[in-house]
Amino acid sequence: MKAGIVVFPGINRERDMAIALRGATGQAPRMVWHKETDLAGLDLVVIPGGFSYGDYLRCGAMAAQSPVMAAVRAHAQRGGHVLGVCNGFQILVETGLLPGALLRNAGLRFLSMDCHLRVERADTAFTGRWQQGAVFRSPMAHGDGNYFADDATLDRLEGEGLVAFRYVTAEGAVTPEANHNGSARNIAGIFSPNLRVLGLMPHPEDLVDPLMGGADGKPLFDGLAAALAA
Amino acid sequence: MKAVVTVMLKPGVLDPQGKAIGQALHTLGFANVGEVRAGKVIELELAETDPTAAKAQAEEMARKLLANTVIEGFRVEVAG
Amino acid sequence: MKAVVTVMLKPGVLDPQGKAIGQALHTLGFANVGEVRAGKVIELELAETDPTAAKAQAEEMARKLLANTVIEGFRVEVAG
Amino acid sequence: MAREVNQSLAREFGLSADEYARVLDIMGRTPSFTELGIFSVMWSEHCSYKSSRVWLKQLPTKAPWVIHGPGENAGVVDIGEGLAAIFKMESHNHPSFIEPYQGAATGVGGILRDVFTMGARPIANLNALRFGDPSLPRTQRVIDGVVRGIGGYGNCVGVPTVGGEVNFHPSYNGNPLVNAMTVGIARKDRIFLSAAAGIGNPVVYVGSKTGRDGIHGATMASAEFAQDSEEKRPTVQVGDPFTEKLLIEACLELMATDAIIAIQDMGAAGLTSSSVEMAGKGGVGLDLDLDAVPQRETGMTAYEMMLSESQERMLMVLRPDRQDVARAIFEKWELDFAVVGYLTDTGRIVVRHQGRIEADIPLAPLADQAPLYHRPTVETPKPVALGHVADPVGPATALTQLIGCPDLCSRAWIWDQYDSTVGGQTVRRPGAADAAVVKIEDHARALALTTDCTPRYCQADPEAGGAQAVAEAWRNLTATGATPLAVTDNMNFGNPEKPEIMGQFAAAIRGMSAACVALDFPVVSGNVSLYNETEGLPILPAPAIGGLGVLENAAQAVGLALAPGLDLVLIGET
Ligand SMILES: Nc1ncnc2c1ncn2[C@@H]1O[C@H](COP(=O)(O)OP(=O)(O)O)[C@@H](O)[C@H]1O
Numbered sequence: 001m002k003a004g005i006v007v008f009p010g011i012n013r014e015r016d017m018a019i020a021l022r023g024a025t026g027q028a029p030r031m032v033w034h035k036e037t038d039l040a041g042l043d044l045v046v047i048p049g050g051f052s053y054g055d056y057l058r059c060g061a062m063a064a065q066s067p068v069m070a071a072v073r074a075h076a077q078r079g080g081h082v083l084g085v086c087n088g089f090q091i092l093v094e095t096g097l098l099p100g101a102l103l104r105n106a107g108l109r110f111l112s113m114d115c116h117l118r119v120e121r122a123d124t125a126f127t128g129r130w131q132q133g134a135v136f137r138s139p140m141a142h143g144d145g146n147y148f149a150d151d152a153t154l155d156r157l158e159g160e161g162l163v164a165f166r167y168v169t170a171e172g173a174v175t176p177e178a179n180h181n182g183s184a185r186n187i188a189g190i191f192s193p194n195l196r197v198l199g200l201m202p203h204p205e206d207l208v209d210p211l212m213g214g215a216d217g218k219p220l221f222d223g224l225a226a227a228l229a230a
Numbered sequence: 231m232k233a234v235v236t237v238m239l240k241p242g243v244l245d246p247q248g249k250a251i252g253q254a255l256h257t258l259g260f261a262n263v264g265e266v267r268a269g270k271v272i273e274l275e276l277a278e279t280d281p282t283a284a285k286a287q288a289e290e291m292a293r294k295l296l297a298n299t300v301i302e303g304f305r306v307e308v309a310g
Numbered sequence: 311m312k313a314v315v316t317v318m319l320k321p322g323v324l325d326p327q328g329k330a331i332g333q334a335l336h337t338l339g340f341a342n343v344g345e346v347r348a349g350k351v352i353e354l355e356l357a358e359t360d361p362t363a364a365k366a367q368a369e370e371m372a373r374k375l376l377a378n379t380v381i382e383g384f385r386v387e388v389a390g
Numbered sequence: 391m392a393r394e395v396n397q398s399l400a401r402e403f404g405l406s407a408d409e410y411a412r413v414l415d416i417m418g419r420t421p422s423f424t425e426l427g428i429f430s431v432m433w434s435e436h437c438s439y440k441s442s443r444v445w446l447k448q449l450p451t452k453a454p455w456v457i458h459g460p461g462e463n464a465g466v467v468d469i470g471e472g473l474a475a476i477f478k479m480e481s482h483n484h485p486s487f488i489e490p491y492q493g494a495a496t497g498v499g500g501i502l503r504d505v506f507t508m509g510a511r512p513i514a515n516l517n518a519l520r521f522g523d524p525s526l527p528r529t530q531r532v533i534d535g536v537v538r539g540i541g542g543y544g545n546c547v548g549v550p551t552v553g554g555e556v557n558f559h560p561s562y563n564g565n566p567l568v569n570a571m572t573v574g575i576a577r578k579d580r581i582f583l584s585a586a587a588g589i590g591n592p593v594v595y596v597g598s599k600t601g602r603d604g605i606h607g608a609t610m611a612s613a614e615f616a617q618d619s620e621e622k623r624p625t626v627q628v629g630d631p632f633t634e635k636l637l638i639e640a641c642l643e644l645m646a647t648d649a650i651i652a653i654q655d656m657g658a659a660g661l662t663s664s665s666v667e668m669a670g671k672g673g674v675g676l677d678l679d680l681d682a683v684p685q686r687e688t689g690m691t692a693y694e695m696m697l698s699e700s701q702e703r704m705l706m707v708l709r710p711d712r713q714d715v716a717r718a719i720f721e722k723w724e725l726d727f728a729v730v731g732y733l734t735d736t737g738r739i740v741v742r743h744q745g746r747i748e749a750d751i752p753l754a755p756l757a758d759q760a761p762l763y764h765r766p767t768v769e770t771p772k773p774v775a776l777g778h779v780a781d782p783v784g785p786a787t788a789l790t791q792l793i794g795c796p797d798l799c800s801r802a803w804i805w806d807q808y809d810s811t812v813g814g815q816t817v818r819r820p821g822a823a824d825a826a827v828v829k830i831e832d833h834a835r836a837l838a839l840t841t842d843c844t845p846r847y848c849q850a851d852p853e854a855g856g857a858q859a860v861a862e863a864w865r866n867l868t869a870t871g872a873t874p875l876a877v878t879d880n881m882n883f884g885n886p887e888k889p890e891i892m893g894q895f896a897a898a899i900r901g902m903s904a905a906c907v908a909l910d911f912p913v914v915s916g917n918v919s920l921y922n923e924t925e926g927l928p929i930l931p932a933p934a935i936g937g938l939g940v941l942e943n944a945a946q947a948v949g950l951a952l953a954p955g956l957d958l959v960l961i962g963e964t
Pocket residue numbers: 517518519551552553554555556801804805808819820821822823824825826841842866
């Protein structure tokens with residue numbers, strides 16, 4: 001799998017993401033500067049976390065307008081895989097590659113903590129290393145992760161099986177307490193209709209090494225490496 | 231001239247910030263505060279002398295960048 | 311009635327948001343944008359029928375809570 | 391602004407009659423308004439350490455692993471495998487009281503710059519916070535703003551905040567303490583210093599534009615709070631963490647080349663202290679052209695530009711043949727880049743603005759003749775021995791009360807707002823061990839980091855309290871399995887003109903020194919914050935200690951979580 005990581009000014013989890021990808025594929029991903037527009041040869045384009053342009057207007061809004069995002073859109077339209085994590089998810093949503101929006105956390109505070117995620121379907125390139133319904137732990141760190149979409153969109157997402165992960169208790173229960181940021185229907189991540197674009201708020205890339213407290217996030221990257229092996 | 235773009239969450243989109251401000255105002259003893267909504271305002275200096283053109287430009291900026299029309303609405307006012 | 315409190319950074323105070331928005335608008339090709347300032351707007355529903363009283367109340371709320379008067383100024387408008 | 395320069399203006403600028411006489415003597419004439427401003431900030435407590443320097447000299451600062459001790463932007467220690475850890479702690483107490491969010495945020499920004507200016511990528515932030523009575527609404531606002539500000543800045547620049555400490559006491563009601571620490575990693579053969587060199591070399595300004603931010607912040611940080619300080623509303627600096635992040639990346643990219651001869655961040659007293667210190671350390675002169683300084687506001691005077699504390703700015707001396715390389719890097723990161731002067735052989739700083747010479751000061755006497763005070767001290771009376779302590783509630787109730795008290799209860803509500811995992815190297819997050827443990831990317835090694843101080847002890851017995859703070863930091867590092875290497879400190883005290891305060895200061899230094907010597911734990915950097923008083927009431931003295939240790943193998947780090955089935959052993963006398 002050839003992976004590329006898009007770097008916008010203000011992005012700060014690109015190195016975490018590179019470590020996770022390298023761990024799964026054995027090769028360093030290509031770092032793609034936001035002014036580049038050629039993504040040829042990449043199987044997976046990753047938009048990592050951070051504060052692109054300081055998130056000063058709305059999270060992800062300014063990055064969504066940059067030249068590289070037109071190329072990411074074209075890559076997605078060609079059927080390429082795209083992963084957006086945290087700020088990357090916000091950027092995908094602002095670009096319109098995924099529906100909905102990410103609002104300020106319901107408690108209005110930045111939240112940096114571990115959460116538990118339930119895998120809603122296991123038949124995708126991203127989730128193939130998990131069982132459906134599996135629960136894993138993941139760090140999260142964001143101020144604007146409160147997923148919002150109108151009811152029709154939410155119903156469609158659920159109806160078409162496009163919810164990727166939900167915030168749950170360690171036992172896998174969907175409860176208001178497990179839903180730290182107040183997301184609609186506990187949604188932590190969603191797929192595009194072709195299941196090749198995934199956006200999620202938490203940071204599985206920060207839990208891929210027992211030394212850092214666990215490897216719960218590793219299946220995401222191992223699964224991608226297996227599914228997209230050339 | 232100056233264009234002022236006001237961006238507010240659409241009705242129906244939960245506004246936790248407005249809610250928190252409302253609660254804080256009640257705690258401070260402002261009993262007759264009802265609903266509170268919080269939004270953003272962006273003041274733009276435009277090199278443009280025609281108010282209609284200025285307004286149209288600011289609206290385009292709002293649509294393209296300043297507001298996320300999935301969740302937000304906006305209004306534009308133009309001043310001298 | 312409704313009071314709208316607009317809170318802006320005082321002149322001279324660095325406005326990183328405004329700066330970033332200005333740069334983004336330039337990148338999008340809006341060449342005639344000059345200075346950009348970003349602020350907050352808070353819309354308050356007040357159980358009050360006298361515009362003067364409503365304005366005075368909203369101003370007090372701004373001073374006490376809505377604006378950080380160390381770095382921000384505010385203006386209040388009252389509407390039916 | 392163009393006021394007559396005389397003794398009474400000098401007093402307004404914080405210079406005593408003696409100090410002003412010395413200015414006249416050095417200049418041989420009445421200084422200009424701008425020159426007086428330069429003297430006043432360079433000779434402020436904040437920049438000159440005039441009350442504390444004689445005592446700070448007593449701290450042990452050497453060990454075979456110390457590469458740079460106090461005197462540089464931050465301390466540098468050898469941590470093996472060709473790597474150096476660069477770290478320092480700094481206070482932002484006064485600004486954080488006036489505007490908690492921005493005060494704390496810009497405190498984090500400032501200490502980050504101290505560290506990356508030396509060539510290190512920042513890998514961890516910590517803090518040490520003291521607040522007033524938590525039941526007061528004013529304190530609650532300060533806590534809320536400070537915690538948000540630290541998080542807001544650190545989270546955005548992408549440096550994990552991995553540890554800290556918080557305590558509460560009414561003496562901090564009107565004067566909270568906000569001490570921020572940054573730790574970075576560099577190759578030990580690629581450390582950047584601030585001494586300017588090479589007559590004719592360009593002096594380059596990079597980062598954000600200059601505005602009228604925080605003019606006279608450095609002197610404010612050196613003056614006791616009066617009742618009206620909230621009304622005066624001095625210009626508060628607003629932090630821009632996004633620009634700081636760009637500045638980190640741009641500086642590190644440039645540092646990978648051979649373009650930089652000297653570099654210094656613009657901290658307190660911005661352009662003045664950075665240019666004076668760089669030229670002074672290098673023993674050269676400097677010609678500054680203020681017309682070339684990137685400006686955010688119009689109509690700024692020379693005085694305002696020299697004293698502005700706009701954030702996210704750096705000053706560098708470059709190799710002339712590498713200017714284009716440097717410019718291209720800063721343009722890539724969309725930061726301002728301007729040649730604002732040249733090094734000269736005159737030994738003077740000459741400041742030009744709009745065709746006029748606004749300042750022309752000999753640098754050697756500005757530094758050498760800076761005031762140095764041996765302020766009188768009075769020993770703190772030894773605490774009376776504790777007699778019999780009654781036990782009115784019984785151990786179970788006492789324990790629950792202790793666990794629930796503000797000083798001991800869980801700090802999760804704070805660290806949950808700090809991104810502690812960004813970077814992917816955090817081995818022990820806040821709450822997981824006695825010190826935070828952060829691995830060094832691509833190495834097995836890790837650093838253990840902690841901040842400690844117990845102001846109650848320092849109040850009762852400053853010498854024992856100072857020693858205890860050092861010992862606690864050492865123990866916290868050791869408890870993770872790390873070898874303690876060195877400390878940074880942040881001395882927070884009241885008005886040094888009061889003998890009993892200066893007595894606390896001197897005793898705390900004695901205690902710290904003794905502990906540092908005994909533990910082979912030298913002080914490599916630090917910061918002093920004096921005049922922490924409100925209406926004459928001093929704070930509990932707080933010599934905060936930031937400790938750094940190294941683990942050869944991150945996998946050996948020990949945390950707090952008890953594995954089942956093990957024996958509990960208590961070491962030491964109770
Ligand atoms: N201001 C803070 N920021 C981040 N972490 C903090 C802060 N204050 C305390 N902590 C963390 O909380 C834990 C407990 O702190 P403390 O009670 O001071 O520990 P100790 O007494 O063992 O040094 C530590 O992991 C510490 O790093």
